Amino acid sequence: MAKSIGVVLFGCGNVGLTVGKRLQDCAASHAKRYGLRFDLRAIVDSRGALFDAEALANLGAIADFKQQGNSLAQHAQGVSTSEDIAQHLEPLASSGNIFVDCTATDRISGQLIEAIQRGAGVVFANKKVLTGDWSTFQQLTGPDVTGRCRFESSVGAGSPFVAAVSRVAAAGDAVHRIQGTFSGTLGFITAGLDKGRSLSELVREAYDLGYTEPDPRDDLSGMDVARKALILARVCGWSLEMSDVDVQGLYPASLSDVSVADFLARIGELDADIAAQQEAAAKEDCVLRYVAEAGPQGCQVGLRPVPRSSPIGALSGTDNILNVHSDIYSSTPLVIQGSGAGADITAAGVVADMVEIAVARFP
Amino acid sequence: MAKSIGVVLFGCGNVGLTVGKRLQDCAASHAKRYGLRFDLRAIVDSRGALFDAEALANLGAIADFKQQGNSLAQHAQGVSTSEDIAQHLEPLASSGNIFVDCTATDRISGQLIEAIQRGAGVVFANKKVLTGDWSTFQQLTGPDVTGRCRFESSVGAGSPFVAAVSRVAAAGDAVHRIQGTFSGTLGFITAGLDKGRSLSELVREAYDLGYTEPDPRDDLSGMDVARKALILARVCGWSLEMSDVDVQGLYPASLSDVSVADFLARIGELDADIAAQQEAAAKEDCVLRYVAEAGPQGCQVGLRPVPRSSPIGALSGTDNILNVHSDIYSSTPLVIQGSGAGADITAAGVVADMVEIAVARFP
Numbered sequence: 173m174a175k176s177i178g179v180v181l182f183g184c185g186n187v188g189l190t191v192g193k194r195l196q197d198c199a200a201s202h203a204k205r206y207g208l209r210f211d212l213r214a215i216v217d218s219r220g221a222l223f224d225a226e227a228l229a230n231l232g233a234i235a236d237f238k239q240q241g242n243s244l245a246q247h248a249q250g251v252s253t254s255e256d257i258a259q260h261l262e263p264l265a266s267s268g269n270i271f272v273d274c275t276a277t278d279r280i281s282g283q284l285i286e287a288i289q290r291g292a293g294v295v296f297a298n299k300k301v302l303t304g305d306w307s308t309f310q311q312l313t314g315p316d317v318t319g320r321c322r323f324e325s326s327v328g329a330g331s332p333f334v335a336a337v338s339r340v341a342a343a344g345d346a347v348h349r350i351q352g353t354f355s356g357t358l359g360f361i362t363a364g365l366d367k368g369r370s371l372s373e374l375v376r377e378a379y380d381l382g383y384t385e386p387d388p389r390d391d392l393s394g395m396d397v398a399r400k401a402l403i404l405a406r407v408c409g410w411s412l413e414m415s416d417v418d419v420q421g422l423y424p425a426s427l428s429d430v431s432v433a434d435f436l437a438r439i440g441e442l443d444a445d446i447a448a449q450q451e452a453a454a455k456e457d458c459v460l461r462y463v464a465e466a467g468p469q470g471c472q473v474g475l476r477p478v479p480r481s482s483p484i485g486a487l488s489g490t491d492n493i494l495n496v497h498s499d500i501y502s503s504t505p506l507v508i509q510g511s512g513a514g515a516d517i518t519a520a521g522v523v524a525d526m527v528e529i530a531v532a533r534f535p
Numbered sequence: 536m537a538k539s540i541g542v543v544l545f546g547c548g549n550v551g552l553t554v555g556k557r558l559q560d561c562a563a564s565h566a567k568r569y570g571l572r573f574d575l576r577a578i579v580d581s582r583g584a585l586f587d588a589e590a591l592a593n594l595g596a597i598a599d600f601k602q603q604g605n606s607l608a609q610h611a612q613g614v615s616t617s618e619d620i621a622q623h624l625e626p627l628a629s630s631g632n633i634f635v636d637c638t639a640t641d642r643i644s645g646q647l648i649e650a651i652q653r654g655a656g657v658v659f660a661n662k663k664v665l666t667g668d669w670s671t672f673q674q675l676t677g678p679d680v681t682g683r684c685r686f687e688s689s690v691g692a693g694s695p696f697v698a699a700v701s702r703v704a705a706a707g708d709a710v711h712r713i714q715g716t717f718s719g720t721l722g723f724i725t726a727g728l729d730k731g732r733s734l735s736e737l738v739r740e741a742y743d744l745g746y747t748e749p750d751p752r753d754d755l756s757g758m759d760v761a762r763k764a765l766i767l768a769r770v771c772g773w774s775l776e777m778s779d780v781d782v783q784g785l786y787p788a789s790l791s792d793v794s795v796a797d798f799l800a801r802i803g804e805l806d807a808d809i810a811a812q813q814e815a816a817a818k819e820d821c822v823l824r825y826v827a828e829a830g831p832q833g834c835q836v837g838l839r840p841v842p843r844s845s846p847i848g849a850l851s852g853t854d855n856i857l858n859v860h861s862d863i864y865s866s867t868p869l870v871i872q873g874s875g876a877g878a879d880i881t882a883a884g885v886v887a888d889m890v891e892i893a894v895a896r897f898p
Binding site for chain 1: 557560561564565567571678679681682687693694695699702703704706707708852864866867868869871872873874879880882883884886887890891894896898
């Protein structure tokens with residue numbers, strides 16, 4: 173008899189719905205291997221929520237309904253006032269249930285912290301709550317709740333970066349430095365620069381392929397990579413804040429406030445500068461990569477020349493990579509490499525986190 | 536107030552004592568980060584055991600005592616009869632305590648299975664018990680005990696191979712094939728072949744440096760790699776047995792039964808054949824690596840030509856690597872690379888496993 177784990181899904185976009193779908197698809201293997209059954213109890217979007225079991229069973233219909241531009245508040249079985257939503261959510265915030273944050277907001281951080289304090293598990297694909305102040309991070313990951321909060325997919329999609337660094341920390345091994353690339357989108361763009369293509373051409377292609385955020389500056393600003401670097405640094409035990417991250421974006425302040433269409437029209441202004449950097453790097457047998465580097469004192473995030481033959485230099489496609497240098501991994505680093513983008517792989521990381529919490533913390 | 540976890544250490548060699556030392560060194564970080572304190576309650580070797588708290592506190596003295604060729608049975612505070620040892624161990628086989636197997640025997644498998652069934656955690660650096668029959672593996676890792684048995688250091692020292700594959704399996708992702716190198720010793724030897732050195736020279740050097748087992752055939756037979764491949768295959772969910780592993784050793788049957796000294800004297804007989812394989816590989820821009828490959832139908836382990844520019848071909852030193860190809864990691868594999876040998880890194884993997892069990896399973 174499989175143990176039932178209630179699931180509350182915040183965020184009803186591509187990742188959220190892929191998590192729901194994957195849980196349905198894995199039902200047999202989760203029951204057989206872990207004696208677990210995940211039961212979806214709620215989906216919450218920015219304006220409403222669904223708690224009706226019959227409606228929740230048909231994820232395809234929910235996806236279609238959302239695709240048509242609707243909020244769950246408008247759904248026939250939807251709940252729309254925040255009071256009603258809170259009332260339905262309250263009994264779910266308890267041991268044996270897992271709240272999954274697939275949003276891109278930090279407005280629900282209070283709700284999630286309360287849920288974890290009341291015994292629920294919380295899994296984040298979202299980076300926002302984890303990159304608030306250090307004391308909030310501690311509330312989520314400190315000794316009282318250790319093991320009930322997981323967030324693999326907040327960094328590097330589902331590749332086990334967080335899991336690997338967590339193990340190094342658990343072994344009491346002192347990490348000196350971590351280094352890596354944490355953006356599938358910027359990986360695609362910098363690998364394209366290797367082939368002599370222009371930045372503007374690559375950004376427009378990435379935009380058209382849907383690799384970038386709706387506003388490509390959300391990728392090109394480096395803020396997404398900066399948040400990921402901060403999360404990994406905190407897992408190393410370094411009490412850093414966002415203000416300790418030196419972020420060098422790929423576009424100047426003059427392009428910050430124009431519309432997306434204007435930005436895409438004007439990004440060619442950057443081509444000459446990037447091409448010059450690329451050429452200088454090539455002379456040293458290097459390529460440009462958007463690299464994050466972190467140590468106990470802070471993080472730096474920006475475009476860097478790296479040796480063409482190094483693991484980071486050899487990256488192509490949307491793969492991400494992480495190198496961990498520590499007391500024990502001293503002569504050569506611990507290296508993790510895997511696909512850094514895509515709803516499937518992000519959802520897989522979320523589901524692995526859910527299984528680990530359920531196996532670990534809900535007897 | 537830190538939660539106390541009792542520790543029973545089987546095996547009193549380099550790895551076992553390094554685990555004990557690491558637990559002492561990590562005491563402050565384990566208390567602060569996880570609210571945990573590991574208390575060593577027993578060390579057991581092949582002929583005796585120590586349960587005396589004062590004696591156990593001085594690991595340096597125990598190391599010296601063992602170094603002089605003594606068994607714990609001969610220790611002033613030692614316990615020597617198996618009845619006495621069993622009587623002391625019985626109350627420790629319960630929830631809140633962890634048994635750690637740093638031996639190279641399968642004689643204690645019954646004891647360890649009983650401990651896990653009675654609620655204790657079990658951590659293996661040893662491969663023997665995990666490569667018994669599939670039903671024993673199921674008893675150790677099935678749904679009733681999931682999360683109380685961990686064995687990262689049985690494969691690839693402490694690099695998170697098992698953790699990574701476990702996460703892929705937990706996400707319900709279907710693994711099609713895993714491939715890698717799982718022996719620091721054979722990595723050292725094959726990387727040396729790249730430089731035109733002879734097999735015999737490299738084996739003698741690895742032996743002199745203490746990289747090989749006391750009988751280097753234990754490495755060169757491929758059995759160690761075969762066991763590691765089988766363990767990872769089982770984590771993928773494939774119900775394989777040792778008889779499903781095709782193991783191609785590096786020496787012929789005619790050298791199986793001679794003494795170690797005779798083996799080292801005669802290993803030059805193999806040089807010409809290996810040099811010919813190396814030369815053929817080089818013509819295809821390949822190098823020789825001792826590769827393990829596994830799929831749902833079985834495992835193959837042996838010396839193979841691999842492209843010089845591939846991640847496995849680029850390996851040097853004692854690093855190990857694992858590639859995971861699955862439904863989700865389809866266009867490029869998930870890759871983990873890290874040092875594959877050494878007591879420090881092996882002990883670190885054991886300690887990370889202990890923390891994860893303690894955080895997860897002992898409320």
